[in-house]
Amino acid sequence: MSLSSLPTTNDFLDKYQPTPEKNRREQILRMAAGVVYGLLLGIIYALVNGTIDAVTFPDLPMRVEWSSLWVDVALSGAGGMVLGAVAAWPPNAWVGTLSGAAAIVVWEMVRSLVRLSNALSVFLLIFILPLVVFSLPIAGVFRWSVSRHLQVMQRPRVRRRVVGVGGLVLTIVAVAAFAGSWSRMTGGSEDAVRKVNTVLKTALAAAGGQMPGVFRGMPNFQAQAGHAYWLSQQASPASLTGIDVRITFDTGYAMTCLVETETGKAQIVTCVEGTESPLGPSRGGPGEQQR
Numbered sequence: 001m002s003l004s005s006l007p008t009t010n011d012f013l014d015k016y017q018p019t020p021e022k023n024r025r026e027q028i029l030r031m032a033a034g035v036v037y038g039l040l041l042g043i044i045y046a047l048v049n050g051t052i053d054a055v056t057f058p059d060l061p062m063r064v065e066w067s068s069l070w071v072d073v074a075l076s077g078a079g080g081m082v083l084g085a086v087a088a089w090p091p092n093a094w095v096g097t098l099s100g101a102a103a104i105v106v107w108e109m110v111r112s113l114v115r116l117s118n119a120l121s122v123f124l125l126i127f128i129l130p131l132v133v134f135s136l137p138i139a140g141v142f143r144w145s146v147s148r149h150l151q152v153m154q155r156p157r158v159r160r161r162v163v164g165v166g167g168l169v170l171t172i173v174a175v176a177a178f179a180g181s182w183s184r185m186t187g188g189s190e191d192a193v194r195k196v197n198t199v200l201k202t203a204l205a206a207a208g209g210q211m212p213g214v215f216r217g218m219p220n221f222q223a224q225a226g227h228a229y230w231l232s233q234q235a236s237p238a239s240l241t242g243i244d245v246r247i248t249f250d251t252g253y254a255m256t257c258l259v260e261t262e263t264g265k266a267q268i269v270t271c272v273e274g275t276e277s278p279l280g281p282s283r284g285g286p287g288e289q290q291r
Helices: 010-018 020-056 066-088 095-117 120-152 159-180 185-207
Strands: 231-234 240-250 255-261 267-273
Touching: 020 066, 020 120, 020 159, 066 095, 066 120, 095 231, 120 159, 185 231, 185 240, 185 255, 185 267
Parallel strands: none
Antiparallel strands: 231 240, 240 255, 255 267
C-alpha cells in the first residue's frame, strides 16, 4: 500500500465537517420538534391559565368558561407551534432563544390588548416589561429542549430514546404550567371576589327581607335564592384599581359588581344586572384575570 492511498487529516475532517445538506436536514428536524413541543407548550399553558383559580381556590365558586377555554386552547396551541418554529429555526441557540422570547412577547401583547382597555402606557409598564424578562428563561429552556431532542433521537437504543423524550416532555409541561400559573388571582383580586361572595351569601339568605344597598333595585335578584352561582373576575375597563366581579347563576341570570381595591380593602362600589362592567362595556371574557 502506498502512502498516497492512506487517509489524510483533510479526509478525516471532510468526513465529519457539516455539509449544507446535513445542516438543512438538522434544521428541518429541529423545527419539526419545535412545532410539536410548541403545540404542547401552548395547550398546557392555556389549560392552566383558564383553570388555575378554580383549582387553587376550592372554597370559592370560581367559574370556568369551558367554551372560551377550548377556543383559547386552540389559539394558544397554534401560537405555540409558531413560537416553536421561530425558536427552533435559527442554527445559533442564542438567536433562537431571543427569537422565541420575542415571539412570546408579541403573542401575549396581542392576546392582552384584545382583553385589556387600560391606558397603553400603564399596560406597558405593568405587563410588557416583566413579560420581556419572564419570556427569556422560558424561551431558553424551550430552545434547549428542542436541541436536546435531536441528541436524544441519536441514541442507539429505543428505550433510552423514549426515556429521553419523556423527560423533555415533562420539562415542557412544567414550563407551561409555571407560565400559566402566573394568571392566578392576586391578593387584591382575591379580596374583591371574597368580598362579593360574602355579601352575596348574606343577600341571598335575606331574600324577601332587608337587602344590601348594592343589590337593591334588581327585581330579578331575589328569585335567585336557592340557586347555585359561580364567580369570575377581571380588571375593570374604567378603573386602574377596580375589579369587575361577575356573578352567574345556574338560571342564566347574571350580574356584575365593581369592587375598588385602591385603599387595600375591597369595597363594592356598585352592582348592575348583566355581564357588562358597571362603568362601561368590558372586553374580557368570563373568568379572564389580568391582575
